[in-house]
Amino acid sequence: QVQLVESGGGLVQAGGSLRLSCAASGLTFTSYHMGWFRQTPGKGQEFVAAISRANNRYDADSVKGRFTISRDNAKNTVYLQMNSLKPEDTAVYYCAADRSMTISRTPGNYDFWGQGTQVTVSS
Numbered sequence: 001q002v003q004l005v006e007s008g009g010g011l012v013q014a015g016g017s018l019r020l021s022c023a024a025s026g027l028t029f030t031s032y033h034m035g036w037f038r039q040t041p042g043k044g045q046e047f048v049a050a051i052s053r054a055n056n057r058y059d060a061d062s063v064k065g066r067f068t069i070s071r072d073n074a075k076n077t078v079y080l081q082m083n084s085l086k087p088e089d090t091a092v093y094y095c096a097a098d099r100s101m102t103i104s105r106t107p108g109n110y111d112f113w114g115q116g117t118q119v120t121v122s123s
Contacts, residue, residue: 002026002112004095009117012085016121020080022095022114033103034071034078035110038091038119045094047105049080058103063089085121092116 008020020036035050049069050058057069068081078095096110104110 002097004097004112004114006093006095006114006117009093009119011120011122014085014087014121014123016085017081017083018085018119020082020093020095020117020119022078022080024076024078024097027097027112029071029076030073032097032099032111034069035096035098035103035105036069036078036080036093037096037107038089038093039116040091045107046091047107048093050098050103050105051078052103056103058105060105082119085119087121087123090119090121092118 003025004022006022012018033052036048037045038048039045047060051069051071066084071078094116095114097112098110
């Protein structure tokens, strides 16, 4: 079955960096757009970044210039490099896979999800 497993979350001070990884299995990785979303208590999932099958990147305005999404098709892995972290970046971060024709920022368009990894940024 399809599995997406995130790792790399943790506690970091404001201004610091983290790199999240998401290892995919059970699917043809190159056939999927990949996305990162985040969620805080009482809020819905927020789009963070996405990368298409063709390696085109899309970022939320709130992370533009600070976060970078990338993928390694040989390793079936998508990454989220997070720099200049702020307390408001604190959330559970999820990766997701989307096999539709057009890449999307909408959570409901994604077919498979990981279990999430906690990122906490202290001030």
